[in-house]
Amino acid sequence: MPRADTAHQQTPGNRDGKSLKLELKRTADGSWTLYRPEIDEPYHSVHGAMAESMHVFVQEGLLAVADRTLVRVLEVGFGTGLNAWLTWKQQPRPAVQYTAYEPYPLGLELVSLWNRHNRFLGIERLHSGPWNAWEAVDDTFALRKIEDKIEGLDQGGLVDRYDLVYHDAFAPEVQPELWTPNFFAHVYRIMRPGGVLVTYCAKGAVRRAMMEAGFDVERRPGPPGKREMLRCRVPEKRELPETR
Ligand SMILES: C[S@@+](CC[C@H](N)C(=O)[O-])C[C@H]1O[C@@H](n2cnc3c(N)ncnc32)[C@H](O)[C@@H]1O
Numbered sequence: 001m002p003r004a005d006t007a008h009q010q011t012p013g014n015r016d017g018k019s020l021k022l023e024l025k026r027t028a029d030g031s032w033t034l035y036r037p038e039i040d041e042p043y044h045s046v047h048g049a050m051a052e053s054m055h056v057f058v059q060e061g062l063l064a065v066a067d068r069t070l071v072r073v074l075e076v077g078f079g080t081g082l083n084a085w086l087t088w089k090q091q092p093r094p095a096v097q098y099t100a101y102e103p104y105p106l107g108l109e110l111v112s113l114w115n116r117h118n119r120f121l122g123i124e125r126l127h128s129g130p131w132n133a134w135e136a137v138d139d140t141f142a143l144r145k146i147e148d149k150i151e152g153l154d155q156g157g158l159v160d161r162y163d164l165v166y167h168d169a170f171a172p173e174v175q176p177e178l179w180t181p182n183f184f185a186h187v188y189r190i191m192r193p194g195g196v197l198v199t200y201c202a203k204g205a206v207r208r209a210m211m212e213a214g215f216d217v218e219r220r221p222g223p224p225g226k227r228e229m230l231r232c233r234v235p236e237k238r239e240l241p242e243t244r
Pocket of ligand 1: 042
């Protein structure tokens with residue numbers, strides 16, 4: 001992905017004070033993202049952080065399952081909380097139970113610094129609450145942030161759990177293990193029939209991995225700067241695949 005133009009600030013990042021080097025970057029729609037120089041990856045599209053999150057996750061994801069009274073979301077990579085915040089603020093919307101995995105939680109200081117550029121009203125609230133526990137953000141939005149890699153997700157009793165998955169990991173070149181047929185087969189098992197998974201990624205290999213896992217896959221129009229993105233759905237009548 002090309003780098004955003006901007007003045008950037010280097011700052012120690014994560015919640016436990018370990019040094020995660022991150023830079024603040026302005027993106028093409030005027031919203032700001034974070035950038036991890038050591039892997040050369042931004043948290044959002046440099047063509048528009050806010051525009052990408054809104055398009056890929058809310059419009060193509062949440063709105064595709066908005067006829068349900070309760071939507072149980074699973075996010076791969078909580079990061080700045082932008083997808084969670086946009087989902088929370090979307091109106092009208094169904095009630096949402098939002099579970100997000102994040103092995104490298106951002107410190108509040110960094111979130112505030114980033115949000116001084118963005119002014120996403122109330123987003124700090126999503127960071128300041130507890131980790132590894134449910135919290136009621138309001139009457140219709142519950143949040144559970146889990147400080148772990150998504151690979152730590154317990155498959156045990158979780159079959160048929162989620163209506164909607166926001167797959168927002170770093171790119172396949174950086175985290176290939178999160179884009180394999182086996183990974184998607186695990187996710188498929190914990191999703192409800194008719195459930196939807198969306199991602200910004202449009203690569204053919206990823207599309208084929210989703211299909212191999214059993215999903216019905218669609219290429220959808222992408223956010224600004226990208227022709228396509230992927231949306232896939234668990235068939236209403238599905239067979240559970242074998243997972244390795
Ligand atoms: C492309 S960024 C997106 C972040 C977030 N959705 C946002 O809007 O800011 C990818 C995120 O996945 C997190 N991540 C990295 N490895 C992960 C893993 N194994 N499981 C879950 N999340 C992971 C990163 O720390 C980062 O926050």
